[in-house]
Amino acid sequence: MWSPNINIFRDPRWGRGQETYGEDPFLTAQMGVAYVTGLQGNDPKYLKALATPKHFAVHSGPEPTRHSVDIKVSEHDLEDTYLPAFRATAMAGAGSVMCAYNAVDGKPACAQPMLLEEHLRKDWHFNGYVVSDCGAASDISRNHHYTTTMEQGMAAAVKSGMDIICAWPAEQIATERDAVLKAAQKGLLPKEDIDRAVKRLFTARIKLGMFDPPESLPYSNITSADNDNEPHRQLALQAARETMVLLKNSDNLLPLGKKYKTIAVVGPNADSVDPLLGNYNGTPSHPVTVLAGLRQRFGDANVVYAQGSSLTGLPVEAIPGDVLKNNSGQPGLTAEYFKGARPAAEQHESPVMARTDPNIDFNWGHGASPELKEDFSVRWTGTLTPSLTGDYLIGFNGTDAFHFWLDNQLIGESGPSDTSKTRLKTLHLEAGHAYSVKIECSQPGTSGLVKLVWHLPGEKRDYADAVEKADVIVAVIGLAGELEGEEMPITIEGFAGGDRTSVELPRAQERLLESLVASGKPVVVVLMNGSALGINWADQHAGAILEAWYPGEEGGTAVAEALAGDFSPAGRLPLTFYKSVD
Incomplete structure (x- = not known):
């Protein structure tokens, strides 16, 4: 290893x-x-x-x-x-x-x-x-x-x-x-x-x-069942608990008491598996996101959620099936599944499975079907017909290699890797126009994520309703393996080639946090990141800050328990948090 x-x-x-x-x-x-x-x-x-x-x-x-x-x-x-x-x-x-x-x-x-x-x-x-x-x-x-x-x-x-x-x-x-x-x-x-x-x-x-x-051999009786069981999940939970670092807690905002009846959970890392894991990781069978952990600990009825932003820009969501048509003009996209993880363009045999997928929003845990439990590739084709005219942010999120074309224009691509990444592009689309779609995606192993996403025209704040209902806000922000990692073809504000060019939060998340604080509701910041963050504004304005790192499969449970006061988040920082690079 x-x-x-x-x-x-x-x-x-x-x-x-x-x-x-x-x-x-x-x-x-x-x-x-x-x-x-x-x-x-x-x-x-x-x-x-x-x-x-x-x-x-x-x-x-x-x-x-x-x-x-x-x-x-x-x-x-x-x-x-x-x-x-x-x-x-x-x-x-x-x-x-x-x-x-x-x-x-x-x-x-x-x-x-x-x-x-x-x-x-x-x-x-x-x-x-x-x-x-x-x-x-x-x-x-x-x-x-x-x-x-x-x-x-x-x-x-x-x-x-x-x-x-x-x-x-x-x-x-x-x-x-x-x-x-x-x-x-x-x-x-x-x-x-x-x-x-x-x-x-x-x-x-x-x-x-x-x-x-x-x-x-003394170790030959170890099976896969020994690596994914309840004792191991409890160990993962213990490890996550012990890594939590409480950076700030003004006026004893934490633990969250009964006076906070409704909790708004907002942020790009709240309901994402990626920031639990970092990269160079296995894919857990039962990952608990922060949102899932909070719902489990405080009750579904007491937790409302909004994405708020993506890691570096506007929030995106899965493109719904009602704007997609397959090659026969029916709702969804034509899907051709091939054996082997070679890209679909390199497959010389007929697909082993052809069907219409309602949309592309999959979290494969045990393959795509009983016939394709592991190591496969997919080609999706059809059309996308938006109902609104305007500037769309559109793209694809995938765990492994993919290419996405819209009207024969390459929108995004990624090579083989072990962490999810999103490739986005801003395009002006006309209402009622059918744009051709082609996506080719590889899936080595049994598990992975794929999602065709967009942000509709306009600067709508998807979190406004959640914030209005809430008594306290938990902002789950930070980084993920698609931004920081080994030698990556990424060049966006704050990031280049796998490295970061600054230590600040991505600007989109900083703006989101400013908006949440401006609501006047108490704000708890949960940071999920693998490297140090300059959190000067958050330190001055948020009521509490919990550093959760990339906490593993039970990370969401541990975060929820820390906010509830079930244990004391007494970890320590193994690296210096600089205010800036200046």
């Missing part, structure tokens, strides 16, 4: 900082050791799973330059900041380590003997294997220009202590494999270096019990 990420979160704008344990080297080391030892188990002979602390080393963003940047680091900073967590996890018995994209002091990390031999092997007595980050081996020649050819780059990496390549993208696999073969054939890569790497790799496989009968 390529985890844990034990890099140090030095710049709050780094998109992958949300994967880490924060900015403190000691805390990161302690958490990393607990992760590694828990994952690998305590059997003296076999590993339960194999941990891979990453990314070794001095890897803390930014995302857009990671394939070519050379980090110059002082010996003191290297030893005091960047290496302690790797030292601790290596000495705790981690089975492997992942070397980073960046260069360190003039040499790519995957070909830096100072890291891979001097520190990892000699100083820390690490006896596992080293895997490259995906594509990092080809970066040695292609982007760092450390060597002239890829064969030379591969040889330099293996001789320096890298044992196996992760090639990326997929079409690069043969290229990098062939480069290693040519390096060996040309004498650039001696046989003893190859043998050393192979020995380390097979040692890991032996420790995992891959060559022994299952009945002799």
Whole structure:
């Protein structure tokens, strides 16, 4: 398993900082050791799973330059900041380590003997294997220009202590494999270096019990049912409770008492699964959003909801079926489902299922049908006929790869990933005009989200009625994995390439919060984010602020319990919350 990420979160704008344990080297080391030892188990002979602390080393963003940047680091900073967590996890018995994209002091990390031999092997007595980050081996020649050819780059990496390549993208696999073969054939890569790497790799496989009968292995009786059960959900709830941090509570606004009969829950993260999970995550079978948690704790009749805004703009909703027509002119869209997660455009066989979907608003938990329980793709076609003339914000939300065309114009696309993302475009549409629709979407695995969305013309405030009815407002705002994460093709105000360009809340959410406070009702802010937020205005004007982070599958339950006073949200911040980047 390529985890844990034990890099140090030095710049709050780094998109992958949300994967880490924060900015403190000691805390990161302690958490990393607990992760590694828990994952690998305590059997003296076999590993339960194999941990891979990453990314070794001095890897803390930014995302857009990671394939070519050379980090110059002082010996003191290297030893005091960047290496302690790797030292601790290596000495705790981690089975492997992942070397980073960046260069360190003039040499790519995957070909830096100072890291891979001097520190990892000699100083820390690490006896596992080293895997490259995906594509990092080809970066040695292609982007760092450390060597002239890829064969030379591969040889330099293996001789320096890298044992196996992760090639990326997929079409690069043969290229990098062939480069290693040519390096060996040309004498650039001696046989003893190859043998050393192979020995380390097979040692890991032996420790995992891959060559022994299952009945002799201590962990072979673990089934999928052991990973999704009530005790595990209770553990997830305990973890979520312990991460909550109460940042402000003026005039004892919290806990919410009986005097607040109606609670308005407003915000883009209130009823979304994404901000429970961050990214690089599994998909829980029973996720509890903040809205669901509050309804469960305070009662459906006492909670009203409105989205208020999207993460970075106007609120969007699923396009209703009454404006959609399939290829026969009937309500809905023509849907063709294919086996395999290859894009529908690359499918050469007939669809295994064809039907009319009323609209596109799916949360697949166990596939699309009994025949398609996992690994499928879909093509939707038909028309969209709006009833109003005006400027629409229209787009698509999906967990994995998708393309969306309207009248043969590409509206949005996304490559494979593990987090939901929304691609939107503003278009002027005419009432009564039928616009052709084509959407192609891939779904690896069993679970994922897809939704065709829009915002109707006008600046309507969908939360006005909820606020008017309420005695107190809970604003659930922040970030999500579609905004901060690993190297993403995103450039919008406040975000670029996976990183953030400021520490403030997205402007749309700041405006929403200002409007909610202007109502005169008490406002509790629940923050859901993986990196630090500059919340100066909220600190001055909101009555209470609860930092919930990306709290996991039971996060909504934990937030509701914290607001109700069922436990004290006594977590601590593992990183500095800066007021601004100035």
